[in-house]
Amino acid sequence: MNEPEAENTLKNPILEMRGIVKQFPGILANDHVDLELYPGEVLSLLGENGAGKSTLMNCLVGLYRPDEGEIYVRGQRVDIHSPKDAAALGIGMIHQNFKLVQTMTVAENIILGIGALPFVPDMDAVSRRIRELSARYSLQVDPQAYIWQLSVGEQQRVEILKLIYRGAEILILDEPTAVLTPQESHELAGVIKVMMAEGKSAIFITHKMEEVMEFSDWVRVLQHGRLVAVKRTAETSPQELARLMVGREVLFRLEKRAGTPGETLLELRDIHAEDDKGLPALRGVSLALHGGEILGIAGVAGNGQRELTEVVTGLRKVRQGRVLVRGEEQTNRSPLTMIKAGISHIPADRIGMGVVGDMAVSDNLVMKGYREAPLVEKGVLRPRRILKYARRLIETFRIATPTPQTRIKFLSGGNIQKAILAREISACEGLLVAAYPSRGLDVGATETVRKMLLEQRDKGMGVLLISEDLEELLTIADQIAVLFEGAVMGVCPAQEADIESLGLMMAGVRQTELASAPAIA
Amino acid sequence: MIALITSVLAITLRAGTSLIYATVGEIYTERSGILNLGLEGMMLLGAVTSFATAYYTGSTWRGLLAALAVGGLLAALHAFISVTMRANQVVSGLSITLFGSGLASFLGQRLGPESNNYYLVGMSGPRFSPLVIPGLSQLPILGALFEQDILTYFLYILLPLSWFYLYKTRNGLDLRAVGENPQTADAMGINVVKTRYLYTILGGMLVGLGGAHLSLAYTPGWTENITGGRGWIVIALVIFAMWNPSRAALGAILFGGINAVQFRLQAAGTTVPAEFLNMLPYLMTIFVLIVMTWWEALSKRIGAPAALGKSYMREEK
Numbered sequence: 089m090n091e092p093e094a095e096n097t098l099k100n101p102i103l104e105m106r107g108i109v110k111q112f113p114g115i116l117a118n119d120h121v122d123l124e125l126y127p128g129e130v131l132s133l134l135g136e137n138g139a140g141k142s143t144l145m146n147c148l149v150g151l152y153r154p155d156e157g158e159i160y161v162r163g164q165r166v167d168i169h170s171p172k173d174a175a176a177l178g179i180g181m182i183h184q185n186f187k188l189v190q191t192m193t194v195a196e197n198i199i200l201g202i203g204a205l206p207f208v209p210d211m212d213a214v215s216r217r218i219r220e221l222s223a224r225y226s227l228q229v230d231p232q233a234y235i236w237q238l239s240v241g242e243q244q245r246v247e248i249l250k251l252i253y254r255g256a257e258i259l260i261l262d263e264p265t266a267v268l269t270p271q272e273s274h275e276l277a278g279v280i281k282v283m284m285a286e287g288k289s290a291i292f293i294t295h296k297m298e299e300v301m302e303f304s305d306w307v308r309v310l311q312h313g314r315l316v317a318v319k320r321t322a323e324t325s326p327q328e329l330a331r332l333m334v335g336r337e338v339l340f341r342l343e344k345r346a347g348t349p350g351e352t353l354l355e356l357r358d359i360h361a362e363d364d365k366g367l368p369a370l371r372g373v374s375l376a377l378h379g380g381e382i383l384g385i386a387g388v389a390g391n392g393q394r395e396l397t398e399v400v401t402g403l404r405k406v407r408q409g410r411v412l413v414r415g416e417e418q419t420n421r422s423p424l425t426m427i428k429a430g431i432s433h434i435p436a437d438r439i440g441m442g443v444v445g446d447m448a449v450s451d452n453l454v455m456k457g458y459r460e461a462p463l464v465e466k467g468v469l470r471p472r473r474i475l476k477y478a479r480r481l482i483e484t485f486r487i488a489t490p491t492p493q494t495r496i497k498f499l500s501g502g503n504i505q506k507a508i509l510a511r512e513i514s515a516c517e518g519l520l521v522a523a524y525p526s527r528g529l530d531v532g533a534t535e536t537v538r539k540m541l542l543e544q545r546d547k548g549m550g551v552l553l554i555s556e557d558l559e560e561l562l563t564i565a566d567q568i569a570v571l572f573e574g575a576v577m578g579v580c581p582a583q584e585a586d587i588e589s590l591g592l593m594m595a596g597v598r599q600t601e602l603a604s605a606p607a608i609a
Numbered sequence: 610m611i612a613l614i615t616s617v618l619a620i621t622l623r624a625g626t627s628l629i630y631a632t633v634g635e636i637y638t639e640r641s642g643i644l645n646l647g648l649e650g651m652m653l654l655g656a657v658t659s660f661a662t663a664y665y666t667g668s669t670w671r672g673l674l675a676a677l678a679v680g681g682l683l684a685a686l687h688a689f690i691s692v693t694m695r696a697n698q699v700v701s702g703l704s705i706t707l708f709g710s711g712l713a714s715f716l717g718q719r720l721g722p723e724s725n726n727y728y729l730v731g732m733s734g735p736r737f738s739p740l741v742i743p744g745l746s747q748l749p750i751l752g753a754l755f756e757q758d759i760l761t762y763f764l765y766i767l768l769p770l771s772w773f774y775l776y777k778t779r780n781g782l783d784l785r786a787v788g789e790n791p792q793t794a795d796a797m798g799i800n801v802v803k804t805r806y807l808y809t810i811l812g813g814m815l816v817g818l819g820g821a822h823l824s825l826a827y828t829p830g831w832t833e834n835i836t837g838g839r840g841w842i843v844i845a846l847v848i849f850a851m852w853n854p855s856r857a858a859l860g861a862i863l864f865g866g867i868n869a870v871q872f873r874l875q876a877a878g879t880t881v882p883a884e885f886l887n888m889l890p891y892l893m894t895i896f897v898l899i900v901m902t903w904w905e906a907l908s909k910r911i912g913a914p915a916a917l918g919k920s921y922m923r924e925e926k
């Protein structure tokens with residue numbers, strides 16, 4: 089291990105972790121990891137999904153007990169038994185999955201567990217203080233709103249306000265931008281910069297290389313639980329970091345052969361549908377997807393993407409319009425009918441809709457194929473064949489799991505994702521609907537997933553790819569359609585698309601209007 | 610007519626008191642995320658021990674202490690099984706009911722005086738009699754509130770206090786968070802294990818008091834199955850109250866009212882078969898559960914603590 093920072097800095101670390109070891113059943117999540125954080129600086133913690141980043145941070149805030157190792161805060165050896173101890177030391181964490189009570193208000197969530205509060209807290213004073221802080225850090229949120237009423241981005245703001253309200257000095261941010269739209273991530277970046285300017289320090293976990301390069305001072309890379317590199321951000325590059333994380337060269341640009349569009353697989357004609365609240369979510373969407381083609385759907389989340397995928401997979405009824413699969417009428421059919429019609433689905437809410445957490449990896453892998461021979465015979469499952477089939481998928485898709493029988497919720501997020509992908513792709517008969525397939529994935533897994541999608545396309549399948557990541561769409565899609573407030577602003581071939589006009593369409597400018605505005609072209 | 614209503618209301622309140630104690634107790638417990646189905650057994654055991662203690666010491670107050678202790682102890686056992694051992698809470702609760710009922714019935718046949726073959730049944734001991742408040746009790750209708758025993762009077766404090774505690778204090782907020790989302794509560798520095806023990810035991814003590822009210826005030830003395838299934842009705846009442854102490858009285862009064870009407874009708878020599886009248890509270894329970902479930906689905910309002918019945922351990926995914 090190279091430790092060049094000792095001579096490079098005059099400051100003493102505000103936080104130091106030495107030789108942290110954490111063992112879970114069947115997996116060594118942290119293997120003698122060292123970490124140093126300097127006051128006023130940002131340390132990026134990188135690593136593939138499942139490398140042990142969250143585990144290390146959970147050891148720091150006292151949610152996990154490390155099996156070995158020492159922690160020093162401001163030079164003092166500390167023993168952190170619970171998040172309360174961590175808070176007392178000024179350590180606060182934004183977890184990868186939000187830690188919010190849905191049925192409580194923003195203000196209530198923010199003061200939860202603060203022991204120093206009076207027995208009967210003055211909620212008006214609390215709200216006032218929250219408004220003050222929101223104004224200072226430009227984190228707009230209504231203290232009286234209930235969490236369930238907030239968008240994902242607003243919930244993330246509440247998480248940050250929680251840290252600020254409690255006066256945390258050492259901030260741990262575990263993939264805070266994974267669920268955010270590009271705009272929201274940008275906003276978060278601003279807040280982090282303000283806090284650093286105030287002398288706070290942060291450990292920042294992300295898979296997005298631009299973010300690493302933009303605001304961190306130091307980078308540490310974990311691989312399979314071990315610390316493999318310590319770098320100054322200024323002295324490294326995204327390529328080098330990606331290689332250190334994955335242990336191989338990562339292509340940020342993928343080879344894409346020219347497509348050969350075949351028959352029309354899916355046709356949507358003037359689709360109108362409502363969202364859960366009964367408000368119009370799709371207003372006259374017409375699209376066509378051919379075999380051997382990836383149709384990308386661009387747009388800021390919440391503009392009808394979810395409803396669109398649900399309509400195509402039979403999970404949502406349309407009020408008006410028609411869904412045709414291979415020219416056959418399939419409007420308002422059940423999800424099973426759509427599966428039988430050859431439609432596979434990678435849902436956006438992977439844990440909720442994609443897998444059954446308490447079931448084995450192997451069972452999750454066959455959840456679509458189990459109705460047919462050879463996995464089932466005369467209505468009875470054939471466990472040995474299922475296992476064999478699962479092993480093959482685990483190998484092909486490089487799913488990191490201790491055994492095929494491990495309950496799937498124990499896998500890291502990226503590997504759960506790969507499992508869903510493996511199941512959907514292997515069961516796919518023509519049409520794949522993929523909602524944000526690379527969201528939350530590390531660079532290596534992202535590359536794998538994109539490659540898989542391209543492979544399916546080259547095999548003649550049609551892929552409907554919902555993504556917020558324009559880079560991703562430009563890299564692998566053949567056609568890009570832009571969705572805004574439930575309507576298609578325009579469709580154009582990916583080679584002819586440019587980020588600027590896509591961005592304008594995402595903001596509600598129609599393609600036809602673009603053409604008549606030569607200033608933009 | 611007014612006098613009749615007032616008297617029915619007074620009986621209603623008397624019949625409802627034990628239900629209210631147990632309901633509030635179970636609300637505290639369930640708010641922490643622990644489902645305790647041991648109520649029936651705990652009420653029975655609370656009733657028999659409080660009566661026996663009062664009988665021998667001559668003090669109803671010592672009887673109450675015994676009920677508090679027994680309720681708290683059984684609840685602590687339930688907390689140990691469900692929080693520390695993380696066993697299935699339904700199974701643990703049912704076992705406690707079986708154990709409590711069995712033990713109560715056994716004690717009822719052993720703790721009595723020699724002269725009565727060691728049976729407690731048929732013995733009479735000290736009791737909480739109604740304390741009629743002069744003046745106030747003369748009010749039409751409202752007067753019913755002021756001819757009650759001390760345990761009922763205490764409810765007039767317990768109910769608003771519990772509501773205030775749950776919704777207005779820091780501890781109440783933390784308690785609700787533990788029942789809704791223990792992962793979050795833990796991450797926010799709240800001690801989930803301690804909270805769950807604390808409120809399961811507190812809840813158990815109140816349930817014990819509910820049992821004591823039966824044998825020391827409502828139907829003084831010990832009889833087999835003195836609770837008549839009240840422990841089960843309370844489970845439904847908690848749902849009816851939507852886990853809110855201020856609504857606990859409503860349901861309890863509804864069920865107490867059925868009791869009161871039942872008494873009145875029987876006393877008046879009605880032609881309705883007694884079996885049917887006895888069935889009413891249980892029919893009502895089923896009816897309430899159906900309506901509440903339907904209403905919950907319709908209004909998409911969820912009253913149940915989200916983590917109710919689920920065990921929590923830190924390092925478990």
Ligand SMILES: Nc1ncnc2c1ncn2[C@@H]1O[C@H](COP(=O)(O)OP(=O)(O)O)[C@@H](O)[C@H]1O
Nearest residue numbers: 112117137138139140141142143498499500924
């Ligand atoms: N509570 C837990 N129980 C069992 N295994 C766990 C637990 N938490 C994490 N793991 C495992 O430890 C490894 C590291 O996980 P994690 O720290 O979440 O990775 P990262 O945050 O780097 O993606 C993974 O293989 C994961 O499945």
Ligand SMILES: [Mg+2]
Nearest residue numbers: 141142143184
């Ligand atoms: Mg993680």
